[in-house]
Amino acid sequence: MLIDTHTHLDDARYNDDREAMIARAREAGVEAFLTIGCDLATSHAAVQLADQFPFVYASIGVHPHEVKHIGDGLYDEFRQLAKNKKVVAYGEIGLDYHYNHSSPKEQRERFREQIQLARELKLPVIIHTREAQEDTIAILKEEKASAIGGVFHCFSGDAWLAKDALDLGFYLSFSGILTFPNAVMLRDIAKNTPLDRVLIETDCPYLTPVPYRGKRNEPAYVSQVAQQLASIHGLPLDDVAGQTSKNAKQLFKIA
Numbered sequence: 001m002l003i004d005t006h007t008h009l010d011d012a013r014y015n016d017d018r019e020a021m022i023a024r025a026r027e028a029g030v031e032a033f034l035t036i037g038c039d040l041a042t043s044h045a046a047v048q049l050a051d052q053f054p055f056v057y058a059s060i061g062v063h064p065h066e067v068k069h070i071g072d073g074l075y076d077e078f079r080q081l082a083k084n085k086k087v088v089a090y091g092e093i094g095l096d097y098h099y100n101h102s103s104p105k106e107q108r109e110r111f112r113e114q115i116q117l118a119r120e121l122k123l124p125v126i127i128h129t130r131e132a133q134e135d136t137i138a139i140l141k142e143e144k145a146s147a148i149g150g151v152f153h154c155f156s157g158d159a160w161l162a163k164d165a166l167d168l169g170f171y172l173s174f175s176g177i178l179t180f181p182n183a184v185m186l187r188d189i190a191k192n193t194p195l196d197r198v199l200i201e202t203d204c205p206y207l208t209p210v211p212y213r214g215k216r217n218e219p220a221y222v223s224q225v226a227q228q229l230a231s232i233h234g235l236p237l238d239d240v241a242g243q244t245s246k247n248a249k250q251l252f253k254i255a
Contacts, residue, residue, distance in 0.1 A: 001031035002241050003248040004222040005173055006092075006126070006153050006201035009035040009056065010045035013205045013216055022053065025219035031055060031245065032254060033219055036092055036126065038063035040074055043081060050086035057254055059089035059126055061118075065101040067110035075117055082121045088252040090118035091126025092153055095139075098130045108135060115143040124251055125150035127170070133157060137164045146170075149251060154203050155189075162189050166197055171251060173199040176209030176217065178228045191232045195243045199251070200225045 004025070014021055025033070035050065037043030037060040046058035060081050062070055081087060093114045095107050102110075118125045127150055129136040140146070151171040155162070165172060172193055177183050190198070202209075202225070204217035209224040223237075230240040248254070 001245055002029050002200065002222050002226055003032045003034075003245045004030055004202050004204075004219040005034045005151070005199045005248050005252075006175070007033050007035050007204050007219055008038075008042070008206075009033065009049050009219075010042055011205050014218075021218050021220075022056075025222075026055075028220040028223055029241070030219050030222060032057065032248070034059060034089065034248075034252065037061050038092060039066045039069065040077060043078065047081055047084050047087060050084070056086070057088045057252065058084070058086050059091050059123075060087055061091040061093045061114060061126070062110065063092055064094050064096040064107045064111070064128060065099065067107055068102040070110055075113070078117065079121070082123065088123070088254055089126050089150075090114065090121060090123040091150070092128040093118075093125060094128035095132035095136050096128060096130045097132045104132075104135075107132075108139065111136075111139055112143055115139070115145050119144070119148050122148065124148050127152045127165075128154075129157070129161075133161045133164070137161075137168070140168055140170075151199055151251065153201060154207065156186060158185070159189055159192075162193060166193070171197050171199050171247060173201045174225055174229065175201050175203045176207045176221065176225060178232075179210040179224055181210070187228075187232055190229060195229075195233065195235075195240065196247060198229070198244055199248055200229065200244045
């Protein structure tokens with residue numbers, strides 16, 4: 001059985017077939033899903049989906065693109081949402097200097113605030129980092145994020161970022177990027193990452209894996225990520241599925 005640790009099940013691209021899409025994933029062996037909040041509206045949507053399906057769990061938080069919209073009272077609303085037992089993580093949060101939809105300074109300030117809130121709520125953090133490796137690691141260290149743990153989602157960084165993340169006690173989560181023909185360096189990093197520190201995800205509807213490139217991504221395709229990992233490590237698929245699911249259950253404290 002597989003756990004897709006990063007989905008956006010609320011995305012409008014699923015509006016016509018959301019329940020069928022979830023059923024397909026269940027038939028493909030996905031036993032649980034984590035659906036992600038990127039702002040207040042999507043955090044509410046994630047919690048609503050988690051309440052609707054017993055095997056769906058939610059995260060809450062504000063993506064670095066959106067932190068310029070954080071206003072008075074938002075963190076109190078997250079405190080209320082976090083009272084729901086299906087909320088198992090805080091994120092995705094972090095730094096993204098590629099697009100700078102929010103200014104780097106504001107991203108750093110809000111990143112610190114959200115780590116502090118995650119520590120208050122005792123929730124592991126889901127980290128998004130792009131072209132911001134040094135600042136991301138520095139802030140995680142300074143805010144003592146290792147006390148709550150977390151995961152670098154959709155890992156696509158270099159070997160140094162992998163080492164820094166693992167040294168902090170974080171997990172690395174691999175997505176469909178692992179199946180892309182040009183992802184040679186990433187497959188090498190995955191090979192050198194202990195399997196007890198690895199999660200798998202789709203980040204659906206984005207980053208559709210081979211052989212489904214060009215189609216909308218969905219959680220059923222997380223099996224392609226698991227199969228790629230199994231091939232990289234020279235292990236049976238069941239071993240990779242079992243270990244990555246065990247890791248997810250341990251990090252997010254889900255049954």
